[in-house]
Amino acid sequence: MAHQPLVVAVELDGxxxxxxxxxxxxxxxxxVLDPAALRRTVLAAENAGFAFATFDDALTTTDATAHPxxxxxxxxxxxxxxxxxxxxxxxxxAPRVQPRSVEPFHLAAQLASxxxxxxxxxxxxxxxDDQPGLADALDRVVPETPEARRQxxxxxxxxxxxxxxxxxxxxxxxxxxxxxYIDADRVHNVEVTTATFSVHGASITPRPPQGHPVVIAPEDxxxxxxxxxxxxxxxxxxxxxxxxxxxxxxxxxRVLAEIAVVLDDDTAPGAGGQGNRGxxxxxxxxxxxxxPWQPDALRFVGSSFGLVALLEQLAPxxxxxxxxxxxxxxxxxxxxxxxxxxxxxxxxxxxxxxGQSLRxxxxxxxxxxxxxxxxxx
Amino acid sequence: MTTANPAHAAATAGAAPAPITRPDAQVHFGVFxxxxxxxxxxxxxxxxxxxxxxxxxxxxxxxxxxxxDAFFLGEGLRLRESHGRLHDxxxxxxxxxxxxxxxxxxxxxxxxxxxxxxxxxxxxxxLARRLASLDVLSxxxxxxxxxxxxxxxxxxxxxxxxxxxxxxxxVRAEEIVRAAQAIxxxxxxxxxxxxxxxxxxxxxxxxAPVARxxxxxxxxxTPTVPRSPQGHPVLFQAGDSPAGRTFAANNVDxxxxxxxxxLDDALAFARDVRRRVVAAGRPADDVKIFPGTxxxxxDTEAEAREKQRWLVxxxxxxxxxxxxxxxxxxxxxxxLDPDGPLPDHDPVARPIDGTRGAARQGADPTAIARALxxxxxxxxxxxxxxxxxxxxxxxxxxxxxxxxAERLIRxxxxxxxxxxxxxxxxxxxxxxxxxxxxxxxxxxRGAYRTAYEGTTLREHLGLRAPLTRRQANGTExxxxxx
Ligand SMILES: Cc1cc2nc3c(=O)[nH]c(=O)nc-3n(C[C@H](O)[C@H](O)[C@H](O)COP(=O)(O)O)c2cc1C
Numbered sequence: 033m034a035h036q037p038l039v040v041a042v043e044l045d046g047x048x049x050x051x052x053x054x055x056x057x058x059x060x061x062x063x064v065l066d067p068a069a070l071r072r073t074v075l076a077a078e079n080a081g082f083a084f085a086t087f088d089d090a091l092t093t094t095d096a097t098a099h100p101x102x103x104x105x106x107x108x109x110x111x112x113x114x115x116x117x118x119x120x121x122x123x124x125x126a127p128r129v130q131p132r133s134v135e136p137f138h139l140a141a142q143l144a145s146x147x148x149x150x151x152x153x154x155x156x157x158x159x160x161d162d163q164p165g166l167a168d169a170l171d172r173v174v175p176e177t178p179e180a181r182r183q184x185x186x187x188x189x190x191x192x193x194x195x196x197x198x199x200x201x202x203x204x205x206x207x208x209x210x211x212x213y214i215d216a217d218r219v220h221n222v223e224v225t226t227a228t229f230s231v232h233g234a235s236i237t238p239r240p241p242q243g244h245p246v247v248i249a250p251e252d253x254x255x256x257x258x259x260x261x262x263x264x265x266x267x268x269x270x271x272x273x274x275x276x277x278x279x280x281x282x283x284x285x286r287v288l289a290e291i292a293v294v295l296d297d298d299t300a301p302g303a304g305g306q307g308n309r310g311x312x313x314x315x316x317x318x319x320x321x322x323x324p325w326q327p328d329a330l331r332f333v334g335s336s337f338g339l340v341a342l343l344e345q346l347a348p349x350x351x352x353x354x355x356x357x358x359x360x361x362x363x364x365x366x367x368x369x370x371x372x373x374x375x376x377x378x379x380x381x382x383x384x385x386x387g388q389s390l391r392x393x394x395x396x397x398x399x400x401x402x403x404x405x406x407x408x409x
Numbered sequence: 410m411t412t413a414n415p416a417h418a419a420a421t422a423g424a425a426p427a428p429i430t431r432p433d434a435q436v437h438f439g440v441f442x443x444x445x446x447x448x449x450x451x452x453x454x455x456x457x458x459x460x461x462x463x464x465x466x467x468x469x470x471x472x473x474x475x476x477x478d479a480f481f482l483g484e485g486l487r488l489r490e491s492h493g494r495l496h497d498x499x500x501x502x503x504x505x506x507x508x509x510x511x512x513x514x515x516x517x518x519x520x521x522x523x524x525x526x527x528x529x530x531x532x533x534x535x536l537a538r539r540l541a542s543l544d545v546l547s548x549x550x551x552x553x554x555x556x557x558x559x560x561x562x563x564x565x566x567x568x569x570x571x572x573x574x575x576x577x578x579x580v581r582a583e584e585i586v587r588a589a590q591a592i593x594x595x596x597x598x599x600x601x602x603x604x605x606x607x608x609x610x611x612x613x614x615x616x617a618p619v620a621r622x623x624x625x626x627x628x629x630x631t632p633t634v635p636r637s638p639q640g641h642p643v644l645f646q647a648g649d650s651p652a653g654r655t656f657a658a659n660n661v662d663x664x665x666x667x668x669x670x671x672l673d674d675a676l677a678f679a680r681d682v683r684r685r686v687v688a689a690g691r692p693a694d695d696v697k698i699f700p701g702t703x704x705x706x707x708d709t710e711a712e713a714r715e716k717q718r719w720l721v722x723x724x725x726x727x728x729x730x731x732x733x734x735x736x737x738x739x740x741x742x743x744x745l746d747p748d749g750p751l752p753d754h755d756p757v758a759r760p761i762d763g764t765r766g767a768a769r770q771g772a773d774p775t776a777i778a779r780a781l782x783x784x785x786x787x788x789x790x791x792x793x794x795x796x797x798x799x800x801x802x803x804x805x806x807x808x809x810x811x812x813x814a815e816r817l818i819r820x821x822x823x824x825x826x827x828x829x830x831x832x833x834x835x836x837x838x839x840x841x842x843x844x845x846x847x848x849x850x851x852x853x854r855g856a857y858r859t860a861y862e863g864t865t866l867r868e869h870l871g872l873r874a875p876l877t878r879r880q881a882n883g884t885e886x887x888x889x890x891x
Contacts, residue, residue: 054610061602061610065635067514067546091534092630104611105601106633108542114511115546118466133535137486137566138505145504149462149512169534169630172568204460204502208452211728214502216495219488232565233487234495238460238502 037382038343039352039394040375041124041288042077045088045109048363049292049356051102052322056315058361064105067115073360074116077123080368081376081383083393084124086157086248086354087112091133092165101323110142117150122383124390126155126248131188132174132181133159133166136224139188140195140235147240152389154242156192158249158259161185175228182253187226189247189258194222196244197401198234220403243398246390248288251275257283260396263354265290265329269342272330273349286351286394290329294319294358295336295366309362319358329356336370343380351394352381427676427823434821436814436856437828437870438848439479439523439699440472440840441665444832445489447733448703449500450723457837459500462512464837469513472520475844476858478869479521480513481554481645481665481830482506486527487563491732492741498729507539514547521866522547523645525554528582530567533621534630537589540642541634549639549865553589554665555646557582557653577625579656584623586644586660590877591619593642596635639865641875645699657696658685662872665830669700670804675825697827697870703805703834706842710808717807720834721797730793737774737781747793751782814850821856827870 046064047053054061063069077085089109109127116125125146129139139156147154161181167174175184200218207213224231247254248261256262262284266272276287294312309315312333319325332339343353357363375381384393391398443449443459450456458464469480484506489496506524514522522543526536544551557578561571573581600615618631644661646653657664668678675698683693705720707713725733727747735742739757756774785795806813820826833839851857863869873879 055605057605061605061607065545065601067548070546071515090633091538093633094631101609104616104631104633105596105635107545108539108634110508111511111539111542111546114508115515117512118462118515133532135530135532135567138531141505142508145508146512148460148504149509151462165629165631169628171532171534171626171628199502206451211452211726212497213451213500214495214497216497219495219501229568230565230570231567236485236488236503237505 036351036395038347038350038375038380039083039286039288040372040381041084041086041126041352041354042082042364042367043088043354043356044073044077044085044360044364046103046106047361048359049327050294050319050323050325050358052319052325053359054103055322056319056359056362061103062105064103065107070112070115071119073364074120074123076364076368078120080364080372081381082123082372083352083384084126084153084155084390085116086126086155087128088157089128089159090163090166091130092169094164110146113154114146114149117146117153120150120153122153122386122388124153124155124246124384124393125150126157126246126390128157128159130159130161130163130166131185132161133170134188136188136191136229137195137231137235140192141237143192143245144196144235144237144240147242147245148237152241152391154240155246155248155261155390158185158189158247158254160250160253180227184226184228185254186258187224187228189249189254191222191224191226191229191231193244193247193399194224194402195231195235196239197403198222199239200401200404201239201243203238218404239401242389242391243401246394246396251279251282251284255282256280256287259284260391261286261288261394263288263290264350268330269345272346276349285396288352288354289346289350290356291342291353292327292329292331292356292358293339293363293367294331294333295339295363295371296334297362297366315362316358325358327356336366336374339371340374340380343375347380427672427819427825429822430824431822434824434827434856435858436817436821436851437697437699438472438475438477438843439481439521439828439830440468440477441481441483441701441830441832442468443500443503443836444483445485445500445503447499447724447729448832448834449836450720450834451500451836452726453723453835455838456835459836460502460504462509465504465509465513466516467837468833468840469517469520471840471844473517475840475848476861477520478828479523479552479830479866480510480517481523482509482525484525484527484556486530486558487566491735496732498726498732507543510551511543511546514543514550518548519550519861519864519869521550521552521643521869523552523554523643525556525647527563528555528557528585529559529573529578530564530569531585532628533585533588533626534592534628534632536585537592538632538634540589541593541632541637544637544639544642545634547637549637549867551637552643552645552663552866555582555586555644555661557648573625579652581625582656583660584621584626588619588621588623588626588628590641590875591621592630592632593634593636593875594877595619595632598636600635637865639867640878643866643870643872654682655685658682658689658691660876661696662867663697663699663870666698666700669702669820669826669829672820672823672825675700675820676823679825692873695873697872698825699828699830700826701830701832703832704813704843704847705805705807706810706813706846708809710812713807713809721800724834725793725797725800727793730796733796734792737777739774745792748791751778751785751792751795753782755779810846810850813847814854814856817851818854818856
């Protein structure tokens with residue numbers, strides 16, 4: 033195969049991507065609150081050899097009584113990713129965070145801390161800020177026009193990257209002779225002023241192992257040139273390839289296609305709800321009977337062979353995929369047992385190796401520090 | 410630095426014979442990690458990384474092995490400066506507390522996980538949710554150490570800048586804590602379906618949207634995190650002003666105090682707190698007091714004192730002595746000779762801003778400087794010697810494990826404290842001898858648990874249900890730790 037192996041990521045939020053997934057899960061309805069269930073899920077993803085896992089999130093829901101059928105609980109994604117950190121050794125961990133719902137100063141420290149605790153496996157899925165309820169939840173006035181929102185996303189990403197650079201890698205010197213723990217000349221105030229916020233100082237947290245945790249963003253949320261990984265979604269493979277090409281022209285470094293998956297699952301006897309087993313089409317019909325599902329992404333419904341064929345078809349156009357299993361306890365298991373082994377055996381994809389950073393896995397360079405670069409110039 | 414008060418003297422001499430009012434009281438421990446101040450010795454060959462995750466793992470697991478109630482992380486939202494420049498002599502750099510504790514939650518099973526979080530520069534809905542998430546994932550082991558740092562110097566790192574008047578810091582603190590409690594209480598106890606075949610995932614109407622409009626905040630949010638096994642994250646408070654103490658009496662479960670070396674001082678503080686707690690309509694023992702402290706342990710008293718002398722010289726390096734004097738005088742004095750005399754002029758008149766790293770908040774620098782000069786002249790001390798003689802590093806317990814155990818037991822049994830929040834001066838091994846030697850000495854005296862009895866932090870601390878979860882008649886609505 034001429035091209036690089038595909039990067040295969042997986043979304044692990046909740047019970048799966050389908051809004052009725054909790055009914056088909058073998059986990060109890062309160063499993064979204066259960067540390068043991070989270071542990072099982074991330075270990076399954078790591079053992080399968082996924083490159084990284086993402087954790088969808090939102091600060092609030094719209095009124096839970098308006099959608100009583102859907103899961104109304106969700107733990108903070110950074111907290112979940114961080115909890116998963118010491119339980120895993122190779123899996124990248126990328127929480128989704130809305131730039132608007134956080135202080136850039138806090139977010140930079142949170143993601144740097146995740147990267148330090150995971151020895152360089154952290155990413156950040158930049159969330160879509162146009163979320164119902166978000167502006168009301170926040171204790172400040174937020175920009176409302178789409179262009180102002182987009183600008184704020186750009187500003188937060190740029191500021192967070194500057195904060196990651198505010199410590200040079202070798203800032204801690206522990207010079208016993210002079211009594212200096214740190215070289216003050218290697219720590220820099222970021223001095224950012226934007227239309228909606230300003231940040232003066234250096235981060236409270238040292239520069240993380242990857243320099244910058246991997247910034248992952250949908251093409252319509254952040255300019256591809258500002259992301260490390262751009263996510264593209266489209267109704268079919270042709271459209272995905274077209275958008276991937278467009279993102280590259282706009283400066284994307286790595287492009288991953290979003291694919292929602294519902295797979296034939298005839299392997300599991302016993303446990304689980306009615307939607308759990310059967311052909312992919314039967315399973316989807318059973319799930320949709322509870323709540324219809326219209327994912328934005330390309331959706332694959334079929335056999336594990338069919339999914340492998342789709343990935344082969346996409347491979348020339350994209351650097352990888354992010355899979356959204358409809359029901360984790362069914363589709364993640366089929367991915368683990370039937371799809372990933374095939375991808376690895378045929379070298380269409382490669383499992384991360386021990387000691388690789390998420391940047392290594394994605395073939396991304398460790399970014400230069402803007403502040404030390406200035407010194408050189 | 411102004412209170413030259415060797416703790417061992419105060420505690421062994423037992424300045425005032427305080428009565429034993431609680432003969433069965435147990436000593437509890439927490440560990441405060443890591444202090445970004447000169448008491449953490451980074452220059453010793455045994456000193457490891459201050460920031461590597463492995464150091465945090467070692468300390469938290471050692472504390473759990475020692476059956477501690479809690480592992481604490483401090484917070485400072487702007488790197489300390491002296492004279493407009495990054496302060497470079499002490500440990501710098503900390504992780505985000507909740508993120509780090511979430512990772513440690515996966516590697517520990519019993520110890521409480523306390524995140525120091527600022528009330529002024531956090532968003533209520535976001536902060537409440539992150540704390541609740543940690544609380545749920547840790548099985549009911551989370552706590553929030555509520556701190557109020559409000560100055561514009563810190564605010565320069567945040568969206569709203571220095572928006573809050575200093576007098577309003579506890580107005581904001583109370584509003585954000587109350588908003589957090591409402592957010593934590595939004596799910597009914599039986600909200601979540603117990604079967605996949607239920608009509609809906611959440612019982613209709615079982616998740617109450619929260620709307621708060623106060624003087625300093627507004628939020629309208631439908632929360633997404635139900636209560637943990639301990640009901641709410643435990644609330645700690647660290648802040649010493651009268652307003653801070655009243656806030657604590659009205660709102661929190663535990664005070665992290667700076668009154669733990671001198672028994673009389675600790676008793677006076679405890680009496681003041683209990684008076685405020687009762688005035689707030691709560692049982693006197695509803696708020697636990699955990700002074701910050703440190704230990705120097707050795708086989709004999711003489712060895713311990715020798716070790717203490719060594720330690721203070723490690724902490725107060727020549728450069729640090731000049732820096733500490735410079736903070737009092739308000740000017741850069743790094744050019745002076747640390748082995749020479751103090752400056753003979755008075756400090757420039759200006760308020761010391763305590764949150765820039767100094768603990769002498771609000772104290773008058775001229776008075777401090779004059780006291781130091783008088784002491785130096787009387788005893789013929791150099792700059793470094795007078796700093797060493799008056800350093801707060803003395804404010805810990807120095808002795809053999811047995812003698813220190815006796816003094817700690819006296820603190821808790823006279824009601825001066827409920828436990829101690831230990832700052833190890835060496836990372837990551839500074840807790841090892843405390844767990845290996847002091848904890849057994851306490852256990853032999855029947856004054857320290859020999860196993861965790863509960864699983865939640867609220868249970869370790871012996872707390873009642875969260876304040877919002879008690880009924881008017883004082884009985885508890887929910888079984889804690891169920
Ligand atoms: C023992 C102790 C520990 C503290 N630790 C912190 C800390 O880690 N981070 C912080 O921002 N403030 C810390 N503070 C500062 C207080 O929380 C508070 O913001 C400050 O003292 C102002 O409140 P006050 O006027 O009531 O004293 C601490 C205070 C005390 C007494």
